[in-house]
Amino acid sequence: MQLKLTALIDTKSTPVVLRSEIIASFLYNCKMNVLKLDKQHTWHPYNSLPSRTKILAVKETYAQTIVLEDGSELVDAMSSWWSAIHGYNHPVLLQALQEQSQIMPHVMFGGLTHKPAVELCKKLADLSGLPSVFLADSGSVSVEVALKTAILYQKARGKNKNRFIALHNSYHGDTLGCMGVCDKKNSMHSLYADYLPNNIFCDVAELGQTIEKYKDEVAGVIVEPIVQGAGGMKIHDPKYLQIARELCTKYDIPLIADEIATGFGHTGKMWGCDHAGITPDIMVVGKALTGGMLTMAAMMSSKNISDTISNSQIGVIMHGPTFMGNPLAASVANASIDLLLSSPWEQRVRQIELLFQKGLEELKAHPLVADVRNIGAIGVVELKEASYAQAIQDHCVKNGVWIRPFGKLVYSIVAYTISKSELSKIILSIKEAIASIK
Numbered sequence: 001m002q003l004k005l006t007a008l009i010d011t012k013s014t015p016v017v018l019r020s021e022i023i024a025s026f027l028y029n030c031k032m033n034v035l036k037l038d039k040q041h042t043w044h045p046y047n048s049l050p051s052r053t054k055i056l057a058v059k060e061t062y063a064q065t066i067v068l069e070d071g072s073e074l075v076d077a078m079s080s081w082w083s084a085i086h087g088y089n090h091p092v093l094l095q096a097l098q099e100q101s102q103i104m105p106h107v108m109f110g111g112l113t114h115k116p117a118v119e120l121c122k123k124l125a126d127l128s129g130l131p132s133v134f135l136a137d138s139g140s141v142s143v144e145v146a147l148k149t150a151i152l153y154q155k156a157r158g159k160n161k162n163r164f165i166a167l168h169n170s171y172h173g174d175t176l177g178c179m180g181v182c183d184k185k186n187s188m189h190s191l192y193a194d195y196l197p198n199n200i201f202c203d204v205a206e207l208g209q210t211i212e213k214y215k216d217e218v219a220g221v222i223v224e225p226i227v228q229g230a231g232g233m234k235i236h237d238p239k240y241l242q243i244a245r246e247l248c249t250k251y252d253i254p255l256i257a258d259e260i261a262t263g264f265g266h267t268g269k270m271w272g273c274d275h276a277g278i279t280p281d282i283m284v285v286g287k288a289l290t291g292g293m294l295t296m297a298a299m300m301s302s303k304n305i306s307d308t309i310s311n312s313q314i315g316v317i318m319h320g321p322t323f324m325g326n327p328l329a330a331s332v333a334n335a336s337i338d339l340l341l342s343s344p345w346e347q348r349v350r351q352i353e354l355l356f357q358k359g360l361e362e363l364k365a366h367p368l369v370a371d372v373r374n375i376g377a378i379g380v381v382e383l384k385e386a387s388y389a390q391a392i393q394d395h396c397v398k399n400g401v402w403i404r405p406f407g408k409l410v411y412s413i414v415a416y417t418i419s420k421s422e423l424s425k426i427i428l429s430i431k432e433a434i435a436s437i438k
């Protein structure tokens with residue numbers, strides 16, 4: 001197959017985008033059994049090899065739809081893990097990708113710079129109010145950079161403070177530094193316990209007193225603003241952010257807002273922090289940054305933090321991903337941000353919020369349901385037991401809806417471009433799936 005593929009593609013003259021199209025259609029035409037190969041070679045997230053849960057083979061995507069290999073179509077209730085805010089294959093993003101691929105798909109960022117990256121940094125600085133931007137390749141990497149930056153900030157001021165305060169139910173990514181600030185019960189901490197740092201965890205209600213208690217030990221405080229995502233899909237009153245802001249300012253401790261899931265409008269405001277009217281010292285974004293098309297994330301910090309590190313003996317951030325500032329991803333991110341800002345996204349997200357609220361309301365009285373909550377483009381049903389996830393997913397897929405419950409949580413985060421009928425279909429499927437549980 002290698003030889004035949006090479007014959008098909010002239011690597012010198014065929015643009016990258018076209019090459020991947022040729023490869024994709026070649027593989028498809030080979031009538032390859034995707035699921036069979038998947039079973040033999042492919043790890044899936046949070047899974048065994050072969051997968052111990054059902055895997056569906058996807059042929060293509062468009063708008064709010066996932067098309068499976070067998071031709072069946074699913075309305076997407078997940079927006080690919082909070083990322084595809086404009087739906088799939090949006091022509092504006094595709095055009096940005098295509099145009100950039102003709103000019104410069106990638107070039108190293110060490111010692112070189114380019115228009116897509118600097119434009120993106122300027123946009124992120126303006127949107128966040130934090131002017132110093134570090135581009136990273138995934139959400140987890142940007143969290144690592146944020147943690148390292150907070151430690152460097154302390155060291156630059158002559159302080160050896162290396163611990164962090166994080167919240168119960170937190171989720172900040174799967175790399176080891178990130179795991180160190182994830183809720184212990186959600187991140188298989190116990191398997192890596194000997195390796196992980198000794199950080200401090202508390203409930204949202206205890207954040208103020210915890211900062212007071214550990215102020216002399218901690219390099220930073222890290223929070224998911226307003227909504228805690230994968231660690232529990234909890235929605236909080238903004239007050240804890242105001243308390244954290246006040247105390248972090250008082251004790252000069254960087255407040256890190258992980259807006260990877262909440263950012264770009266998911267909670268109805270551009271940032272989760274906007275609900276509390278605060279600006280953190282460090283913010284990380286990812287997921288919807290590229291409208292879900294390519295992997296890219298960013299850490300933004302205050303000028304005080306970047307100046308303190310840059311003007312100290314330390315001088316530099318010792319971090320440099322190979323694909324940092326990738327021009328394709330940066331161009332798509334620029335296009336995605338422009339598209340978002342030029343759209344009536346606030347009204348759209350408000351509409352979604354009202355539909356989730358009205359549609360899920362009746363589940364509150366269901367005997368299997370522990371709680372129903374929603375905000376912005378996010379709807380959550382928490383069940384009393386964790387054993388129904390697969391049955392609920394199967395039922396929804398049979399009804400033409402893609403959803404991926406985990407544990408007790410059945411949740412949906414939708415593209416802002418979703419139609420009323422598509423969202424109604426998602427809500428109805430969730431209700432019918434729960435009603436079908438015996």
Ligand SMILES: Cc1ncc(COP(=O)(O)O)c(C=O)c1O
Pocket residue numbers: 081138139140141143171172173174224229230258259260261262286287
């Ligand atoms: C709040 C939060 N932080 C960090 C991450 C990690 O991002 P990534 O999966 O891009 O590494 C996630 C991913 O779900 C997240 O929800």
